[in-house]
Amino acid sequence: MSDTIRITIDQTTVQAAAGSTILQAAREAGISIPTICYHDHCTANGLCRICVVEVEGARTLQPACVVQIRDGMVIHTRSERVIRSRRTIFELLASTVDLSESPEIQAMIHEYHADVYRYPDAETRLPAVIDDNPMYIRDYAKCILCWRCVQVCAEDAQYTYAINFSGRGYETQISTFYEIPMPESTCVFCGQCVGVCPTGALKPKRQWLLEMGYTPDEIMNLTRSQRQRRKRREEISANPS
Amino acid sequence: MLKAEKVVPTTCPYCGVGCNLELHVRDDFIFKVTSPFDSVVNHGNLCVKGRFGYDFIYNKERVTVPLIRKQPQKAGQRTQAFDRSEWREVSWDEALDYTADRLVEIYQRDGSKAMAVYCCAKATNEDNYLLQKFFRAVFRTNNVDHCTRLCHAASVVALQMAIGSAAMSNTAAEVKDCDVFILTGSNPTENHPIIALQMKAAVQKYGAKLIVVDPRRIEMVNYASLYLPIRPGSDVPVFSAMAHVILKENLYNRQFIEERTENFEEFAASMEKFTPEFAEQVSGVDRQLIIEAARMYATARNGAIFWALGIPESTHGTANALSLINLALLTGHVGRKGTGLNPLRGQNNVQGASDSGAMPWHYPGYQAVDNEENARRWEEAWHIEPGGLNRQRGLTTTEILAAVHPGGVRALYIMGENPMMSEPNLNHTRKKMQELEFLVAQDLFINESGAFADVFLPAASWAEKEGTFTNTDRRVQRVRQVIPPRGQSRPDWEIICDLAKRVEHRLNRPHSAYWDYQHPAEILEEMGRCVLDYAGIRYERIEKVGLQTPVPTPDHPGTPFLYGERFPRGKAKFHSLEYTPNAEMPDEEYPLVLSTGRVLEHWHGGTLTRHSWMDDLFPEALMDIHPADAARLGIKDGSPVRVTSRRGSIVLRAKVTTKTNIGVVFIPFHFREAAANLLTSDALDPQARIPEYKAAVVRVAPASEEELTAVLESQPRGRF
Numbered sequence: 027m028s029d030t031i032r033i034t035i036d037q038t039t040v041q042a043a044a045g046s047t048i049l050q051a052a053r054e055a056g057i058s059i060p061t062i063c064y065h066d067h068c069t070a071n072g073l074c075r076i077c078v079v080e081v082e083g084a085r086t087l088q089p090a091c092v093v094q095i096r097d098g099m100v101i102h103t104r105s106e107r108v109i110r111s112r113r114t115i116f117e118l119l120a121s122t123v124d125l126s127e128s129p130e131i132q133a134m135i136h137e138y139h140a141d142v143y144r145y146p147d148a149e150t151r152l153p154a155v156i157d158d159n160p161m162y163i164r165d166y167a168k169c170i171l172c173w174r175c176v177q178v179c180a181e182d183a184q185y186t187y188a189i190n191f192s193g194r195g196y197e198t199q200i201s202t203f204y205e206i207p208m209p210e211s212t213c214v215f216c217g218q219c220v221g222v223c224p225t226g227a228l229k230p231k232r233q234w235l236l237e238m239g240y241t242p243d244e245i246m247n248l249t250r251s252q253r254q255r256r257k258r259r260e261e262i263s264a265n266p267s
Numbered sequence: 268m269l270k271a272e273k274v275v276p277t278t279c280p281y282c283g284v285g286c287n288l289e290l291h292v293r294d295d296f297i298f299k300v301t302s303p304f305d306s307v308v309n310h311g312n313l314c315v316k317g318r319f320g321y322d323f324i325y326n327k328e329r330v331t332v333p334l335i336r337k338q339p340q341k342a343g344q345r346t347q348a349f350d351r352s353e354w355r356e357v358s359w360d361e362a363l364d365y366t367a368d369r370l371v372e373i374y375q376r377d378g379s380k381a382m383a384v385y386c387c388a389k390a391t392n393e394d395n396y397l398l399q400k401f402f403r404a405v406f407r408t409n410n411v412d413h414c415t416r417l418c419h420a421a422s423v424v425a426l427q428m429a430i431g432s433a434a435m436s437n438t439a440a441e442v443k444d445c446d447v448f449i450l451t452g453s454n455p456t457e458n459h460p461i462i463a464l465q466m467k468a469a470v471q472k473y474g475a476k477l478i479v480v481d482p483r484r485i486e487m488v489n490y491a492s493l494y495l496p497i498r499p500g501s502d503v504p505v506f507s508a509m510a511h512v513i514l515k516e517n518l519y520n521r522q523f524i525e526e527r528t529e530n531f532e533e534f535a536a537s538m539e540k541f542t543p544e545f546a547e548q549v550s551g552v553d554r555q556l557i558i559e560a561a562r563m564y565a566t567a568r569n570g571a572i573f574w575a576l577g578i579p580e581s582t583h584g585t586a587n588a589l590s591l592i593n594l595a596l597l598t599g600h601v602g603r604k605g606t607g608l609n610p611l612r613g614q615n616n617v618q619g620a621s622d623s624g625a626m627p628w629h630y631p632g633y634q635a636v637d638n639e640e641n642a643r644r645w646e647e648a649w650h651i652e653p654g655g656l657n658r659q660r661g662l663t664t665t666e667i668l669a670a671v672h673p674g675g676v677r678a679l680y681i682m683g684e685n686p687m688m689s690e691p692n693l694n695h696t697r698k699k700m701q702e703l704e705f706l707v708a709q710d711l712f713i714n715e716s717g718a719f720a721d722v723f724l725p726a727a728s729w730a731e732k733e734g735t736f737t738n739t740d741r742r743v744q745r746v747r748q749v750i751p752p753r754g755q756s757r758p759d760w761e762i763i764c765d766l767a768k769r770v771e772h773r774l775n776r777p778h779s780a781y782w783d784y785q786h787p788a789e790i791l792e793e794m795g796r797c798v799l800d801y802a803g804i805r806y807e808r809i810e811k812v813g814l815q816t817p818v819p820t821p822d823h824p825g826t827p828f829l830y831g832e833r834f835p836r837g838k839a840k841f842h843s844l845e846y847t848p849n850a851e852m853p854d855e856e857y858p859l860v861l862s863t864g865r866v867l868e869h870w871h872g873g874t875l876t877r878h879s880w881m882d883d884l885f886p887e888a889l890m891d892i893h894p895a896d897a898a899r900l901g902i903k904d905g906s907p908v909r910v911t912s913r914r915g916s917i918v919l920r921a922k923v924t925t926k927t928n929i930g931v932v933f934i935p936f937h938f939r940e941a942a943a944n945l946l947t948s949d950a951l952d953p954q955a956r957i958p959e960y961k962a963a964v965v966r967v968a969p970a971s972e973e974e975l976t977a978v979l980e981s982q983p984r985g986r987f
Contacts, residue, residue, distance in 0.1 A: 066304060067304045067310065067311055126268070127268040129268075159884070160319075160880040160881075160883040160884060161315065161318075161319045161880070161884070162319075178312075181471065181472075183312050183464055184312070184464060185464070185467045185471070186986075206985070209884065209982060209983060209984050209985070210983050210984065210985045211985045211986075212985050212986055212987065213985070213986065214314070214315060214456075214460070214867060214986050215315035215318075215319065215868075215884060216312070216313060216314050216315055216318065216460065217313060217315065217318035217319060218311075218312055218313070220318070221301055221302065221311060221312075221313070221318070226268060229299075230298065230299045230300075230318075230319065231880075232296075232298050232299075232322065233269055233291075233298040233299045236269055236293070236296070236298050237268070237269050242294065242296040242325060246322065246325045246326060246327060247327070
């Protein structure tokens with residue numbers, strides 16, 4: 027679609043390609059809208075709502091990553107209502123999720139003057155780290171449920187469908203079906219999910235072990251099948267019969 | 268959170284897709300791999316090997332010191348030494364002087380026919396160019412080959428016969444521009460995972476129709492419009508029957524045939540006998556499916572054919588590939604975007620090693636060695652007296668081993684390959700390895716072949732050197748040094764140059780062929796001076812994005828698809844075909860057909876991946892068998908079985924699965940504990956000299972747990 031239409035973003039009137047989203051049109055116009063769940067190579071789902079903007083005539087705030095522009099649309103990306111809404115989302119996220127490995131989100135929290143202690147009684151989500159395979163670990167205490175991992179495991183890249191949401195509401199978590207260990211799922215360990223995770227919830231196992239203080243030499247001694255073979259050799263030499 | 272000290276872009280060392288990687292390093296430890304989402308090859312996607320499979324670099328068993336065997340080895344009594352106690356650690360000088368002395372002694376006594384070398388499709392273009400230069404220019408032999416002989420040799424020969432070229436005609440990512448594509452003898456979800464993603468997207472998002480023709484019910488069948496479950500070895504009848512239908516129903520492209528092909532009449536006559544009825548009888552595929560497939564492919568706007576080793580690894584591999592080429596020529600589905608003849612190359616640099624002349628019949632750039640003009644060109648390039656280079660075609664991989672005997676090949680130099688896992692009929696290979704007088708291994712690990720060697724030269728891994736790989740769609744991409752070579756290991760090109768100079772000195776050669784390169788970039792430029800397809804490639808041009816050959820000039824943009832205007836041989840040639848059964852057909856004694864291949868988590872002879880955590884995901888050999896065959900033989904999922912062919916016998920666990928069809932069993936060839944190639948046949952295709960890996964006949968019987976050679980806690984897996 028090469029047709030362009032006229033829209034107004036933050037008091038500036040610009041021409042934008044018809045069919046583009048508010049996020050794309052704003053980018054073209056040099057206006058940056060913050061995003062978390064959005065990824066250029068994943069299907070946008072409007073899950074995190076950080077990209078919300080105010081559209082004149084619309085009752086609710088609109089997620090810029092999925093809403094398409096219309097001719098004559100008047101958009102405010104930094105109105106009071108938008109800022110308050112984004113700040114609240116940051117405060118809610120910070121109260122329940124470990125954002126220590128999300129420098130981009132932390133920078134935005136700072137930028138929006140969000141009060142990370144606004145909800146002191148909120149229950150932090152603290153599921154245990156899942157270390158069930160030799161390639162990567164899953165630390166869902168850091169998961170903000172952006173859905174990128176689920177999407178690249180499905181139609182956005184791999185067509186493997188090993189993971190999805192489980193639970194509802196506060197209990198929602200990314201999981202294999204019936205929470206089976208990853209090797210028993212359809213997972214092919216391509217790690218596309220690790221590649222798009224924005225918060226360090228998914229990370230290569232060797233990186234995780236290094237962070238836990240193991241040296242490269244120690245890490246290389248942790249190979250399961252070599253360990254087993256070594257044990258077997260020792261058993262055989264101890265008892266040759 | 269761990270911060271990388273540096274992030275270095277490079278190219279994946281595993282399969283022919285050639286994915287772009289970014290290695291994250293701290294304290295010389297690669298702890299993470301990512302891929303740029305704007306990569307033209309893989310769009311940020313990787314497979315398990317590319318993202319996690321690089322830890323072999325740090326494996327404790329890696330050898331990083333030159334070694335010489337303590338016990339001198341004699342021809343005929345050569346033994347395998349896996350244990351380091353059987354080797355003496357030596358200096359590079361001692362190792363190279365010893366190697367040079369022994370090679371020169373044999374060369375001066377027995378001449379060029381006694382010398383042979385296996386180049387390596389894992390090594391860079393520069394490494395391979397130099398190693399073939401070393402053996403051609405210094406030892407005057409064309410006994411230079413590599414594992415392409417064991418993979419796509421028949422595809423290359425067929426493409427040369429029909430078209431005059433030897434590579435994928437189109438770019439893999441163009442699959443989304445097809446509206447129909449045929450996939451045969453290929454299991455891309457495991458062997459070319461990123462191309463498989465593009466194929467799945469082509470079907471799911473872009474509406475392409477997929478026709479799978481394969482004796483295994485592979486994962487891609489889930490995405491197929493038509494699945495033709497053929498019996499192993501019935502490729503020529505099935506594809507020729509499709510040609511028969513296209514001819515009978517007037518679905519062929521008359522204009523294309525007239526303008527761009529020759530030998531149509533003779534070919535058309537030879538297709539007369541390949542009726543769908545005949546094909547059904549030979550292949551077991553319903554004739555209606557064959558007819559439908561023919562119509563679907565012929566009436567496509569853009570039709571493409573993708574194939575891998577199920578086509579060439581056969582005693583009629585050249586004919587198999589020709590039957591596919593005939594189809595593309597008949598319909599004109601070649602020479603445009605989204606069409607083409609696309610053999611998916613296996614190794615990261617098998618295209619490049621072939622381009623670089625690691626082949627017995629060709630100098631770099633597919634220039635025939637028995638052509639006087641070509642020989643003169645290279646004599647000039649390498650400062651050799653006129654008539655100095657050998658004009659005789661050399662021996663192929665399998666022929667080199669067969670020629671190991673007094674008066675034949677005496678010295679073998681192996682860079683990175685592992686014939687003791689990858690050759691067919693390994694019991695025979697073992698005898699031949701034992702008969703060698705001198706064997707050099709240049710590798711990262713003492714593998715099953717290196718264990719036979721007299722001297723072991725520790726090579727740097729792909730992350731420890733500079734160079735280029737050429738991927739399956741002819742894209743020349745940079746390989747970068749990320750960490751210093753481990754221990755005393757050195758890049759292959761450096762080892763070769765150092766050794767070649769020592770040998771030249773001992774031979775008192777008046778002129779050196781030249782080995783004083785400061786950087787691999789100079790090596791590629793030297794090759795480009797005599798190889799037009801690479802003439803325009805410079806390192807500075809491929810720092811960010813690789814270029815697709817041919818790149819004839821320094822300002823040429825590269826070639827995404829071939830044959831738009833003309834074929835390299837002028838007009839493409841149709842070939843008449845006959846049906847030839849496999850060398851072995853099932854009988855009462857050996858009722859099942861064994862197909863061999865790879866699994867997602869491992870690579871070839873296992874030298875790399877079995878020294879990686881990848882081995883934890885797939886720790887033992889498993890034989891796929893169909894539930895009906897398993898029930899008949901009393902075999903349960905996970906129970907041990909003994910598999911026996913005319914050449915050998917192995918014991919491993921069975922995996923009862925519909926991924927293979929009735930009458931066909933599948934065993935991956937990565938596992939030394941149950942080496943599938945003990946069973947395979949060394950019967951060769953007459954034109955391409957490629958062995959029949961995909962169709963040995965076997966019998967399968969239940970075995971006991973005690974007979975298993977490697978008992979490990981099994982790893983339950985849920986993937987397809």
